[in-house]
Amino acid sequence: MTLPPTRPPHVTILDDEPEIRRMLSDALVEAGFRTTCFARATEFEAALKRTAPDVCLVDLGLPDRDGLALVHRLALESGAAIIIISGRAQVQDRVTGLELGADDYIIKPFDPAEVVARIRARLRKGRPETDRSPRTARFAGWTAEFDRYVLVAEDGTEVPFSHAEGEVLRLFLDAPKRLISRAQMQESLGGAAGDSFDRAMDVRISRLRTKLGEDPKNPRLIKTIYGAGYIFLGDVTWG
Template sequence: MTALVSILDDEPAIRQMLADALEEAGFRTMSFGRATEFEAALQRNTPDVCLVDLGLPDRDGLSLVHRLALERGAIVIIISGRAQVQDRVTGLELGADDYIIKPFDPAEVVARIRARLRGAKPARASANTAEFSGWSAHFDRYVLEDASGTETPFSHAEGEVLRLFLDSPNRLISRTHMQESLGGAAGESFDRAMDVRISRLRTKLREDPKNPRLIKTIYGAGYIFLGDVVWRQG
């Protein structure tokens, strides 16, 4: 089915411009000017991608980004006039997959959405669950399950990093490779966002922060995921 993109922006002209570009590119769209309207619609439809403006009239967009990433597992792209590095870093740390600064070219938004959707496809053909070291990572539900059946949710952004590790166990993954695979501009904000996502994954995997056994940092080089991984369907 064609991917559904939700657009949340308080400027009607921007909503219309994005909807026109996305529908011409073959996507389905829903548009909202207020967070309350958007959240009500979430009860009926779960979008594949959410474009979220931070400057909303009825709510801070950053808190909404965190909820969408963690609870819904949606791909979240912030579109904002806030160009400061700290705003971009905060957005990425809260779980956003990308950050686009206004003004923008609608064609760029379409391209970034397509890139994110390609990256969200299951890593092993139809397989969507990876088993490793007593854990199961369910990428269809965005949850980690331990041997006792206890589940811990993870965001789409965290899932992208985890999938990258599970696709290449016992191999060095450089920062450059991460940036090329996950997209986004290289630099301090990307590096910091990756550090935060990896730290959160370690916490959810109950790793010792001083001596993690699964996700190892190779200083000056990148990371290695240690362990055998088996991909399964369901």
């Protein structure tokens, strides 16, 4: 039996400097990633309606949009990990970026190898700890294939999910029928604790519910326990 190829992680690069876009794209492609580059926020946001990247590299000094406002919107609406790349080196800028929902902050100038390493470190979160760990889970008529980042329905229909969405899904599937608090999610998934993290989790969970065909008013699998956290009610089989 031939296994389906693993889907390389997709990284979008938003920076108005052509040399930086080219440098980052070359380094990432050489490291095995897929990349798409944008010079303007309007082009980038239009593309997000058609695709779901795993990681977004975002420069704050954009010609057509406030970079921090864009980061905040991505944190609320996108399932991707967000890494800021900026020439703003002040501590307050970094703190603000992380508080608004960014997962990491890299200061210009930088070594492309550092960016690749930071992306790999981010993508390792939520993945199986060893190559022997199971990569496929079955539950409620669905099969989650974490190598390919797809949900497969009983009729064979495939629904892709982003790496960030997969982090949350695996957290639930690893602990079915157990309460997972916000604090536990923050500890497992990383990111700055606070309102931005909570809203980002709400968005990712909402997107997962939609992909699983859940009724948003009465979900049967991912239940919200108000004031406490979430619980996944399905039976899960790994292997």
